[in-house]
Amino acid sequence: MSDLKDLQKIAKKFIDDRDWRKFQTLKDLSMNASVESAELMEIFLWKDKKFEEEITNHGNRKIEDKIKNEVSDILFSCLAIADQMNFDLEEAYKNKMDELNKRYDVNKVKGKIIKINSPDNSQK
Numbered sequence: 379m380s381d382l383k384d385l386q387k388i389a390k391k392f393i394d395d396r397d398w399r400k401f402q403t404l405k406d407l408s409m410n411a412s413v414e415s416a417e418l419m420e421i422f423l424w425k426d427k428k429f430e431e432e433i434t435n436h437g438n439r440k441i442e443d444k445i446k447n448e449v450s451d452i453l454f455s456c457l458a459i460a461d462q463m464n465f466d467l468e469e470a471y472k473n474k475m476d477e478l479n480k481r482y483d484v485n486k487v488k489g490k491i492i493k494i495n496s497p498d499n500s501q502k
């Protein structure tokens with residue numbers, strides 16, 4: 379089993395082996411993350427609830443593989459951004475989850491869908 383640091387090293391090696399760092403600007407990597415997210419969303423576009431249930435119940439291996447592929451593409455973009463900016467994505471993710479745990483106190487939101495703006499966003 380790998381942790382996120384191992385995955386970050388794999389992404390770094392992939393980029394360095396191909397000498398692609400010079401092309402991987404933060405602008406392009408962030409746009410790539412968005413494009414890959416759109417490719418994931420396209421799988422579900424105009425599909426009904428039955429489609430989602432079929433996927434959730436592992437009833438369509440071909441689509442399941444496409445989803446895995448797009449989610450991995452998104453992860454690669456995130457890992458590449460972390461590599462380019464030289465930060466530890468695992469630590470950043472844990473910090474984000476700590477923030478979300480505080481913002482969405484389980485005793486206040488359990489079973490409810492509510493949006494609570496982050497203190498950073500409320501000042502903009």
Ligand SMILES: [Mg+2]
Pocket residue numbers: 414417447448451
């Ligand atoms: Mg893709």
